[in-house]
Amino acid sequence: MPRQHVTTEVNGEPQDFLCEPQETLLDVLRDELHLTGTKEGCSSGDCGACSIMVDGRLVCACLMFGVEAQGKTIETIEGMAEGDKLHPLQTKFLEEAALQCGFCTPGFLVAAKALLERNSDPTETEVRYWLAGNLCRCTGYDKIVRAVMDVAAETRET
């Protein structure tokens, strides 16, 4: 099957690529576009390590074909910091050690950013439910949840 030409916008820049129809968007991001911040965990939509935004919706990049991205706006972890300036969630995750091995971290950051954009004052329960599709085998989640709650509180104050 010939490779298909796909035109998208990735992290604010026009981006086109060629891909096989059965390649997932995760494969394309990592292997074609070399955006390896988006991680491959389970490849079945259970772990959230490949969380990205597509047209403003949080999705798993492993559960979408690259060809489905035609005409879509994609945001990945690479677009989260502005140059050297980290996003407040990134800063807080570092300050509060809301990570250990770091493999799940890009997915958590993208998912948490999506939550705070919709809800600037989430309860702990809301944070935990929203992030239920992101698995972390190191932290036990408490530090992650606390970091997200702290960013929400600080953002509301400013």
Place this chain on the structure above:
Amino acid sequence: MDYKAPNSIDEAVKLLAEAKGAARVLAGGTDLLVQIRAGLAKPPLVVDVKNIPELRKISTDSDGIHIGAAVSGAELGEHDEVKAAWPGVVEATELIGSTQIQGRASLGGNLCNASPAADTVPALVAAGAICIIAGPDGQREAAVEHVATGPGQTTLKNGEFVTEFRLPKKLPRSADAYLRFIPRTEMDIAVVGAGVYLTLDEKGVCQQARVALGAVAPTVLLVGDGSKAIVGSSLDDAALDRLKAAASAACNPIDDKRGTVEFRVSVAGVLAKRAALIAKQRAEVN
């Protein structure tokens, strides 16, 4: 594998019909991509239906509410009108998977994947939802309970696919509810699911009811004896006990690590009863 993303229902029907049953329809892909990855599905053609406008739309008219088969769970959950009219259908949809899955998963996919444990199906069956099916011979309608025939099996013929769900116009003093049991609090597959829709009269007597169960048989069950148990009652304890017994009696579940036969049979009765009580409370205030 080839991939096509047609812009119209007719074009999709043509592509599916020409593939002679070997193609797969792609909506949210949350089941299909996993099956392809695992080698369980090897379709020569995938027809992505998300570029067909009718499949992405929610609208209301005198018939009720029309929900495009590829509308995502997140879109449905944000739709105030559907939430107000059919809270049970929306809560069943929102129980599926994570936030990420909600961004893609659809009613059409949940029905046509034909898992006995599909969460939206008992809720849609209880609601009396109809699905609109497009195919080479034109359009037909089918009650949601008549689509799946067993795990992974449907009555859809070559070239056919579900385009839309139609929820009936909501009657006064009517409401639905859906409950499921899973061993975790989130991110799991139903061990038992129960959907109930009922209508009360002005005195609070149940005029009509539909009871549906998921994950307790090869297909979702519409439990006729469940509605008989509560119609004519004011959902007093005796009626609810009859409902519980009818729901348990209808079950023919599998025995697996997520739930034994005995457990599923028992929980089906409990959930049917509790869902009926929630539907009753909702019906009393609308």
